[in-house]
Amino acid sequence: MLKHRLLSKIFSTWIDEYQEDARFGLKGKIIIDEESEFQKITLIESKRYGKALLLNNCWMTAEHQEKQYHECLVHPALSSAEKIYKILIIGGGDGGTARECLKYREVQQIDLIEIDRRVVELSQKHLPEIGGNAWKDERLNLQIANGINWVAQSQDNSYDVVIIDGADPEGPSEGLFNKAFFEDCRRILKDGGIFSTQSESAEAFHAIHIDMVKIIREVFDYASPLYGNVPIYPSGWWSWTFASMKKPRYLKPIPNRVNEILQSCEIWSPRWQSGAFNSIPAFLERALNQ
Structure with missing residues (x-):
């Protein structure tokens, strides 16, 4: 039970991609959030799909479903x-x-x-x-x-x-x-x-x-x-x-x-x-x- 509570706190942030009137997201923790020369790069870690990459706030790939x-x-x-x-x-x-x-x-x-x-x-x-x-x-x-x-x-x-x-x-x-x-x-x-x-x-x-x-x-x-x-x-x-x-x-x-x-x-x-x-x-x- 304690382990479950700790994990819930760690992976407690919703990271969403917004498209018009819909959003598509995962609950996780942000590892990297930076601006490169070309775009915003975000890396997160989630329980469901592992680590995942977003570019300009749009999902690119995730370990467990790439x-x-x-x-x-x-x-x-x-x-x-x-x-x-x-x-x-x-x-x-x-x-x-x-x-x-x-x-x-x-x-x-x-x-x-x-x-x-x-x-x-x-x-x-x-x-x-x-x-x-x-x-x-x-x-x-x-x-x-x-x-x-x-x-x-x-x-x-x-x-x-x-x-x-x-x-x-x-x-x-x-x-x-x-x-x-x-x-x-x-x-x-x-x-x-x-x-x-x-x-x-x-x-x-x-x-x-x-x-x-x-x-x-x-x-x-x-x-x-x-x-x-x-x-x-x-x-x-x-x-x-x-x-x-x-x-x-x-x-x-x-x-x-x-x-x-x-x-x-x-x-x-x-x-x-x-x-x-x-x-x-x-x-x-x-x-x-x-």
Whole structure:
């Protein structure tokens, strides 16, 4: 009983993300609350989901549910692209996306472009399990740089997979959500490559989600949203969008890659992926087809 009372006092602060007339929060204690060159960074510790990261007062990741996000962003792309030798990640400073990519032996190089060095430093110190061994893997090339500029300056046909692991479309991530940027991403993809991005909540950020998917469909021959659950995010309902040229390659995982990673996944599997691509509600399908 005494231990329970002590824990209740320690984890007694509510930390909330506010979106219009709703709030989404955890009870915990604040570990870090600082302003970097680019944004406000907050780290908390909670009983329910462990340590968690917020940027500009918006939830980014939490130890005990980050796989709901990272596995869904990575594996539909890497399990299906024709080749996966060279990967580009824009954002992803917590290391979780790189960790999932590095599960594949075929991957030879990952360029991880994160604009805010403090996100990386604080994640490495306070959220080491999310990045895991990725930070020590020789295949990971971490660059503290502007991702929009990196993409614009990259050569044509230089990456097998391009992954956008950015925050909500404001602050340093604002430029990651427009047609010009998506066109540059298509340009730097090799033949048989796949583009992947988080595409917001279809409920909490409905208009942004619809606009994103429509723009990506204008840029690529094929693009499809995939829907899943990330309880810590606004509404708990999240989306990721995948795109490719010539055919919807992202719909068909390659069996030998599936066998390589499946036992390490908590969420992703070919069966889960098939259901997630097909779980689009009627109202969203109508909106996307207008």
